[in-house]
Amino acid sequence: MLIDKGAIVYHYLRTKLHQRLANRQEVEQWQEERVRSHVRFVRKHSAFYRELWKDYTDAQWRQFPIMDKELMMEHFDQLNTVGITKEEAFAVAYQAENSRDFAPTIGPITFGLSSGTSGNRGIFLVSPQERRAWSGTVIAKMLPHSLLQKESIAFFLRANSNLYGSVGSHRLQFHYYDLLNPVKEHIERLNEQRPGLLVAPPSMLRILAQAKQQGHLQIHPHKIISVAEVLDPLVRKAIETQFEQRVHQVYQCTEGFLACTCSHGTLHLNEDIVIIEKEYLDQKLGRFVPIITDFSRRTQPIVRYRLNDILTERAEPCPCGSPYLAIESIEGRCDDIFYGYSLHDDRLRPIFPDFISRAIIQASEKVVEYLAIQHTPDRIEICLRVDEADEAGSRSAQIEEHITHAMNDLFLKINCKPPAIEFNVYEQDIYARYDKQGELTELKKLRRVERRFQLGEDTDPFI
Numbered sequence: 243m244l245i246d247k248g249a250i251v252y253h254y255l256r257t258k259l260h261q262r263l264a265n266r267q268e269v270e271q272w273q274e275e276r277v278r279s280h281v282r283f284v285r286k287h288s289a290f291y292r293e294l295w296k297d298y299t300d301a302q303w304r305q306f307p308i309m310d311k312e313l314m315m316e317h318f319d320q321l322n323t324v325g326i327t328k329e330e331a332f333a334v335a336y337q338a339e340n341s342r343d344f345a346p347t348i349g350p351i352t353f354g355l356s357s358g359t360s361g362n363r364g365i366f367l368v369s370p371q372e373r374r375a376w377s378g379t380v381i382a383k384m385l386p387h388s389l390l391q392k393e394s395i396a397f398f399l400r401a402n403s404n405l406y407g408s409v410g411s412h413r414l415q416f417h418y419y420d421l422l423n424p425v426k427e428h429i430e431r432l433n434e435q436r437p438g439l440l441v442a443p444p445s446m447l448r449i450l451a452q453a454k455q456q457g458h459l460q461i462h463p464h465k466i467i468s469v470a471e472v473l474d475p476l477v478r479k480a481i482e483t484q485f486e487q488r489v490h491q492v493y494q495c496t497e498g499f500l501a502c503t504c505s506h507g508t509l510h511l512n513e514d515i516v517i518i519e520k521e522y523l524d525q526k527l528g529r530f531v532p533i534i535t536d537f538s539r540r541t542q543p544i545v546r547y548r549l550n551d552i553l554t555e556r557a558e559p560c561p562c563g564s565p566y567l568a569i570e571s572i573e574g575r576c577d578d579i580f581y582g583y584s585l586h587d588d589r590l591r592p593i594f595p596d597f598i599s600r601a602i603i604q605a606s607e608k609v610v611e612y613l614a615i616q617h618t619p620d621r622i623e624i625c626l627r628v629d630e631a632d633e634a635g636s637r638s639a640q641i642e643e644h645i646t647h648a649m650n651d652l653f654l655k656i657n658c659k660p661p662a663i664e665f666n667v668y669e670q671d672i673y674a675r676y677d678k679q680g681e682l683t684e685l686k687k688l689r690r691v692e693r694r695f696q697l698g699e700d701t702d703p704f705i
């Protein structure tokens with residue numbers, strides 16, 4: 243494991259220092275300076291961006307064309323500043339992923355593969371300097387106390403990646419857990435390690451919460467951090483109940499480390515490393531798609547890059563006093579926005595995933611698991627598992643009725659025709675697959691609300 247304590251400590255202190263930026267104006271002024279110097283660097287070293295921005299000055303960076311994953315992959319070879327081609331990067335990346343080896347590298351450059359359906363996967367290059375900066379920043383933002391105190395950290399990752407492999411010293415003990423190793427093995431190791439800090443995707447935290455409930459897992463971490471996936475309210479409840487504490491969140495993707503929770507449990511954007519512009523979907527509700535500019539990444543510059551997530555601003559300021567934008571919720575992917583036929587003109591209108599989730603969860607306390615799939619604008623399938631501790635049978639029928647009502651109300655409120663709703667049983671572990679020996683073979687991202695049809699070319703997605 244690569245250890246570079248000096249660089250980590252440097253970035254740790256820098257992050258702590260920036261946490262002292264007192265007000266919004268100071269933050270924005272500082273960001274503006276950083277982004278302009280970043281743009282100068284990128285123009286000089288990336289042929290693709292140089293061409294893309296040729297009609298704009300550095301100060302006009304907010305008018306640069308918006309990037310997304312597709313564009314980034316299309317122009318990968320000309321875009322990165324280290325001369326790696328897409329072909330060689332994917333070849334090495336897939337080979338490493340299949341062998342479940344360490345993350346792939348070409349020279350000193352490490353890659354991260356972003357999730358997505360095949361053909362829609364992104365690849366992101368990271369230099370050793372960027373890796374160290376990342377480590378220092380994450381540590382500064384997540385550690386419950388100072389770098390000088392001892393801490394034992396359990397870190398669950400999808401394949402042991404070099405991207406995360408650079409943190410470790412005699413005070414900070416990082417223990418890595420490959421998400422796809424047998425759960426039984428994780429439990430044994432965890433019981434032995436007794437981590438103070440537990441970091442894992444919510445789907446794994448939920449499995450660990452079950453193990454704790456059954457008495458197999460005997461750890462008492464003082465801080466739990468959910469990473470890599472959106473933390474669903476039902477999963478959160480299950481984890482918090484078993485571990486008897488609040489679950490913290492890190493909102494991070496291969497594109498960057500974007501937000502994390504403060505001591506009050508509020509998510510704040512990491513505006514000391516990224517600028518997040520808001521493309522509003524609904525300004526009144528504070529819902530927006532983030533356009534990120536990460537001025538700490540030089541290898542594969544991310545400038546005005548649109549993510550696929552939907553964020554909601556927090557209406558009230560957070561009591562912690564941080565000048566960084568507070569986020570109420572992250573609600574998964576734009577691709578999963580449902581649509582209904584307008585009552586007036588039959589056009590399609592968007593219905594945010596969060597509305598669908600709330601209609602289902604609030605219909606009954608007994609809903610333990612659910613999955614809502616929209617097959618067509620007038621047909622929704624809801625898979626349900628309800629807590630049947632008391633009198634089963636009739637109760638699920640009642641819950642289904644409540645949910646149908648709630649969904650009808652929701653669609654009517656948005657002036658849409660209520661869809662036909664069919665109910666099915668939520669199969670055990672739609673998201674975790676086990677082989678015949680009961681060992682975990684696949685852990686998919688939890689996705690509660692899923693749209694399975696494509697919008698027509700002429701549909702305006704956000705009317």
Ligand SMILES: [Zn+2]
Pocket residue numbers: 504505506507508510560561562563564568
């Ligand atoms: Zn806060």
